[in-house]
Amino acid sequence: MLDRTTAFIRNVAQRGDALELLCSLPDGSVALGIFDPQFRELLERQAYGNEGVTRQGARAALPAMSADYIDAVVREFARTLKPSGYLLRWCDKYILCEGHHLRTPSELLKVVDLIATDNQRFGMGYRTRARGDFLLVTQKPPIKARATWIDHGIPDRWPEKVDRSAHPHAKPIGLISRLIAATTQPGELIVDPAAGGFGAMHAALTLERQFLGCDIAYVGGAQ
Numbered sequence: 001m002l003d004r005t006t007a008f009i010r011n012v013a014q015r016g017d018a019l020e021l022l023c024s025l026p027d028g029s030v031a032l033g034i035f036d037p038q039f040r041e042l043l044e045r046q047a048y049g050n051e052g053v054t055r056q057g058a059r060a061a062l063p064a065m066s067a068d069y070i071d072a073v074v075r076e077f078a079r080t081l082k083p084s085g086y087l088l089r090w091c092d093k094y095i096l097c098e099g100h101h102l103r104t105p106s107e108l109l110k111v112v113d114l115i116a117t118d119n120q121r122f123g124m125g126y127r128t129r130a131r132g133d134f135l136l137v138t139q140k141p142p143i144k145a146r147a148t149w150i151d152h153g154i155p156d157r158w159p160e161k162v163d164r165s166a167h168p169h170a171k172p173i174g175l176i177s178r179l180i181a182a183t184t185q186p187g188e189l190i191v192d193p194a195a196g197g198f199g200a201m202h203a204a205l206t207l208e209r210q211f212l213g214c215d216i217a218y219v220g221g222a223q
Helices: 018-023 041-046 067-080 093-098 173-183 199-206
Strands: 030-035 081-091 110-118 134-139 157-159 189-192 210-213
Touching: 018 067, 030 067, 030 173, 067 081, 081 173, 093 134, 173 199, 189 199, 199 210
Parallel strands: 030 081, 030 189, 110 157, 189 210
Antiparallel strands: 081 134, 110 134
16 A cells, blocks of 8 residues: 655655655646656567667666556546646657557546657667657646647657756656646646656746656655
8 A cells, every 4th residue: 555644845856656646645736747657568578689788778777667557647647637737748659559548538638739759869679760759748627728738839749859868768858848838837836756867847946836756766866
């Protein structure tokens, strides 16, 4: 059973479990959720054979989440988000093609948009080579665009080099900053329970939002 009394602190980098953090929050208290799960099933199935040895060793060492655990986190986001609030969920093309995102009922969170990122570097692939990720934009009912999304200049194909020297699972901070500004107001709470290098925290604080996040692999130090 999860310990719902775990104390999490706002606006700091901290170690913690994603599901425990979300379970500690009251209903309807989160303006924006950001979720970047470390999901290993694609690489396990493809079995390239060199990840963790000659390629992406740091990323391969990160703790993995199961599909069921990810589902539980997404359902907690649906509970804690404000009405019409957004959850930005990072995924790869395997998750999209296998339909993992469809495991969450649309009456809880509905996919309303999709952004493809290009990190301008070749990844792995038996056929095409991966050059980025996908960001599923999901929204809690009632589904609304007007007044919930104020920046209509964000392209759905986003090129941005990503600095993975800070964290092997880093995502494009320029896009994250733009989406935070588009979907929230100063002082509102943004939650990232698998925060990695805490790039979203820095973006949120720069934009004068409140941030609550953790990462199971965080060991302290400068962020």
